[in-house]
Amino acid sequence: MRAIARAQPNIALIKYWGKRDPIRNLPAVGSISVTLSDLFTEMDVEIDDALNDDVLIVNGQDDNAMLARVSSCLDNVAGKDRSAGRVTSKSNFPIAAGLASSAAAFAALVVAADAAYGQALNRAQQASLAGRTSGSAARSLLGGFVELENHRDDIVVKSLLDADDWPLKVVIAITASGPKAVSSGDAMEISRKTSPFYDRWVEQQAADLAEARVAVLDRDLPKLASIAEHNCLKMHSVMWGSRPPMIYWNSATIACMQSIRELQSHGVAVFFTIDAGPQVKAICAAEDEQTVRQALIATTGVVEVIVSGLGEGAKLVTA
Ligand code: PMV
Numbered sequence: 557m558r559a560i561a562r563a564q565p566n567i568a569l570i571k572y573w574g575k576r577d578p579i580r581n582l583p584a585v586g587s588i589s590v591t592l593s594d595l596f597t598e599m600d601v602e603i604d605d606a607l608n609d610d611v612l613i614v615n616g617q618d619d620n621a622m623l624a625r626v627s628s629c630l631d632n633v634a635g636k637d638r639s640a641g642r643v644t645s646k647s648n649f650p651i652a653a654g655l656a657s658s659a660a661a662f663a664a665l666v667v668a669a670d671a672a673y674g675q676a677l678n679r680a681q682q683a684s685l686a687g688r689t690s691g692s693a694a695r696s697l698l699g700g701f702v703e704l705e706n707h708r709d710d711i712v713v714k715s716l717l718d719a720d721d722w723p724l725k726v727v728i729a730i731t732a733s734g735p736k737a738v739s740s741g742d743a744m745e746i747s748r749k750t751s752p753f754y755d756r757w758v759e760q761q762a763a764d765l766a767e768a769r770v771a772v773l774d775r776d777l778p779k780l781a782s783i784a785e786h787n788c789l790k791m792h793s794v795m796w797g798s799r800p801p802m803i804y805w806n807s808a809t810i811a812c813m814q815s816i817r818e819l820q821s822h823g824v825a826v827f828f829t830i831d832a833g834p835q836v837k838a839i840c841a842a843e844d845e846q847t848v849r850q851a852l853i854a855t856t857g858v859v860e861v862i863v864s865g866l867g868e869g870a871k872l873v874t875a
Pocket residue numbers: 567568570571572573587658659690691692693740741831832
């Protein structure tokens with residue numbers, strides 16, 4: 557009747573932006589990500605027949621803003637007739653700031669809810685259900701390098717490489733804390749409806765995925781760097797071309813990109829990616845971690861730098 561699960565955020569190298577079915581939250585495009593090891597969210601789900609409604613506590617405080625999404629995720633796992641649950645969430649990193657906190661949260665929630673409500677789902681079913689609440693959450697069910705594919709009216713996640721097969725580092729420059737003004741879910745719908753670049757984005761995604769998949773399987777960092785930066789900037793071009801425009805960057809975001817260009821010009825194998833927030837994620841070989849970290853700490857406007865390796869998919873920590 558109670559279970560706790562832990563999941564790590566994932567960072568997309570080939571991005572998900574846009575829904576083909578907004579009701580079922582199915583993505584318009586496939587994506588490729590890396591699951592992190594050092595950042596995590598824990599979800600504790602306790603079924604309590606004495607409760608009339610679900611309760612959500614995030615980092616020690618009642619959270620009504622996220623409660624509806626959490627309840628609908630529990631409905632997806634256990635059905636609408638289920639007993640109410642008390643859900644307690646804890647993260648060791650800033651939430652709702654473009655660090656994929658919802659991915660980690662909903663991956664952990666599905667795994668914990670599955671055990672607490674005794675559903676005995678397999679990984680594929682868990683991924684599909686996590687994806688209904690947050691598209692990127694499906695990828696946090698697996699570790700290392702993960703590809704999410706569209707299959708008819710569902711999604712499928714596959715492991716391309718384990719974390720140990722290519723132990724890259726992700727150096728995250730925090731340039732602003734606090735929640736974002738527009739959620740990624742809302743913003744991608746605005747892009748779908750208004751951006752003149754949206755259709756071309758969707759059309760080109762299969763080619764970007766193919767190029768990145770080969771680069772991952774070959775462990776070819778320069779090749780992965782080139783396609784990942786291209787795909788990231790293309791996604792932001794779609795956002796900038798939306799009405800109203802979705803501009804998540806600040807001046808420090810751009811300064812970080814310049815610092816990474818500078819490192820690249822000195823032969824450091826590193827590349828950037830940016831999601832629906834102002835933080836910059838630099839992906840590099842393990843031996844370059846210190847160099848990249850120092851360069852980002854020294855960049856004007858960077859508030860904090862967090863480093864993570866690559867890790868495993870969501871798992872139960874107690875049952
Ligand atoms: O899963 P959502 O709704 O939080 O959207 C994720 C969107 C991006 O982070 C910008 C890209 C991605 O693939 O993770």
